[in-house]
């Protein structure tokens with residue numbers, strides 16, 4: 367039962383249990399309030415608040431969903447519906463570097479399958495799996511809006527485009543070595559520095 371008296375029925379596969387009433391650190395609460403004020407209807411802030419919850423918990427947990435729902439006076443199940451619609455919200459734990467390979471038609475025609483097969487061979491990962499050391503995870507997703515530079519993938523929040531086996535080999539080994547910040551922080555409102563010398567978005 368949630369604070370607003372609604373029973374929270376969700377598909378619990380992959381979502382971590384809530385450990386009780388949630389409040390986030392003051393900085394995050396303030397950040398959330400800042401977003402809520404931007405909209406005439408508070409529920410319009412559901413996406414930025416889900417990002418805050420994900421940044422705090424590392425993944426969309428039941429506690430995170432309940433926190434967003436309470437902030438926005440929404441039924442938790444509606445927050446969960448938004449979280450499950452978009453692949454940028456992680457519904458189960460991912461690796462430190464989470465690779466999302468686009469498999470929609472333009473990427474599929476340009477070699478997306480080869481990219482997935484390469485990752486399977488290189489990292490020993492099938493879609494949805496995380497490496498034992500927690501470094502990598504991988505999934506296939508639908509169009510990421512970079513069809514002109516297919517095939518492409520997104521690693522955390524940074525695009526890598528016009529992929530080939532050679533290019534991916536270099537990217538993965540540099541990430542292993544340099545551990546770059548590839549995350550967008552809703553709290554800091556900025557994208558990490560990325561992989562030096564590797565454009566965040568490139569058009570060839």
Ligand code: FES
Pocket residue numbers: 468469470471472473474508509510511512513514516518
């Ligand atoms: S089809 Fe892959 S980015 Fe659009």
